[in-house]
Amino acid sequence: MYGYEVCEIIKSNKDTAHISVIFITAKQDTESIVKGFKIGASDYVSKPFNEHELMSRLNYHLELITTKRELEISAANLQEKNDTIMQSIRYAEKLQEAMLPSADDLNPSFKNHFIYFKPLQNLSGDFYWSKSTPKATYFAIGDSMGHGVPGALLSMVGINALNDIFEQDHNISPADMLTQLRKKEQTVFSSTAGIMHDSIDIAVCKFCTETKQMEFSGANLNMIIIGNHDINVDFESKHLTKTQQDDKHLIHIPGNKNTIGKNLIVEPFTNIEIEIKENDKVYLFSDGYRDQFGGNKGQKFKKKRFIELLLRISNLPFKDQKEELDKTMNNWKGEHYQIDDITVIGLQPF
Incomplete structure (x- = not known):
């Protein structure tokens, strides 16, 4: 041989x-x-x-x-550890999903709604929260510093804190809710090594069923309302902007510049009251959509394009609005990587 x-x-x-x-x-x-x-x-x-x-x-x-x-042997050990980590992340993903209100949870409280929720990774630093009483419905959207596991942990801290605050007072104003949240988060951040500079940006709305009034307060997050009438707000700010397109009126209402966490200058949160009419649409959003890079020049989407997009799609059924947001983002992003968690919430309260 x-x-x-x-x-x-x-x-x-x-x-x-x-x-x-x-x-x-x-x-x-x-x-x-x-x-x-x-x-x-x-x-x-x-x-x-x-x-x-x-x-x-x-x-x-x-x-x-x-x-x-x-x-x-090292590769096999690493694979085993990676499988264990991924299993834990998938479990944490289910836990986080369970903490967020589902469409069925929101259906009794809103005439129409959509949730466009696109985490950067399996776990998200963005979150949303809602609670209802016979007289009012609360809705909040949060954007925790970071994404993935660190952001998700912060989001869970935020959700639990909101639940505690609501249980103590079912008629609390959004501004007072943010004030209480800031106190709770400062206690957590100051007593936990390594997260002194972590923070949560958050916007809270309260929709009053009987009066058809809404209240808003934001911690470094804003709100947009679109209606077929001039929307009046008893609030003045150089950052408040109004836009009209045909019979559509859009108002962009800013939140306070303070975040929930460490601030150089601590300011009181402003509680803004707005009269909502039938078929008005309320939009809440994190900064992920407008900050996404894309287009021919690799630029950010930015506030101006975002406002124009909402004006264009606001008359569509809510399901179609969500699809248009996703389609527009995918076309804009192209070959660019997603850089942050993306959340846009559309609500029709009455």
Whole structure:
């Protein structure tokens, strides 16, 4: 049996395929050498061979085999750890999903609504929250600093804090809710090493069923309302803007610049009252949509395009509005990577 045949038998058997084969051969032509490597040889030594050369090559290939086995063991261990981590993340994803209100939860409280929720990773730093009483419905959207696991942990802290605040006072104003939330978060942040500079941007709305009034307060997040009438707000700010397109009136209402967390200057949150009419649409959003890079020049989507988009789609059914938001974002983003969690909420209260 020729050396080539022996090598083929060794390499074709899964139990022996790992064995290094070194040819000791008198053949030194390129064709023979290439053939040997093609069928699985690791090396060759020309006849007449030197014993020291042969032993050096043997030791070298033994070291390669040992290193390969160590790498395979390390890779298997890493894969096992990765599988465990991913399993934990998938479980955490389900927990986070369970903490967010579902469409069925919102249906009794709103005439129409959509939730466009596009996390950057499995877990999201963006979140939304809602609670109802016979007289009012509360809705909040939050944007935690960071995304993935750190952002998701902050979002869960925020959701739990909102639940606690609501349970203590079912008639609390949005501004007071943010004030209480700030106190709770400052306690958490100041007592937990390493997260002193973490924060949550959040906007809270309260829709009063009987009076058809709404209240709004924002911590570094804003709100947009679109209606077929001039929307009056008893609030003045250089950042408040109004836009009209045909019979559509849009008002962009800013929140306070303070976030929930550490601020250089702590300011009181403003509670803004707005009269909502039938078929008015309220939009809440994190900064992920407008900050996404894309287009021909790789620019951010920005506030102006976002307002124009909402004006264009606001008369569509809410399901179609959500689809248009997704379609527009995908077209804008193109080959660019998503850079942040993206959340846009559309609500028709009455």
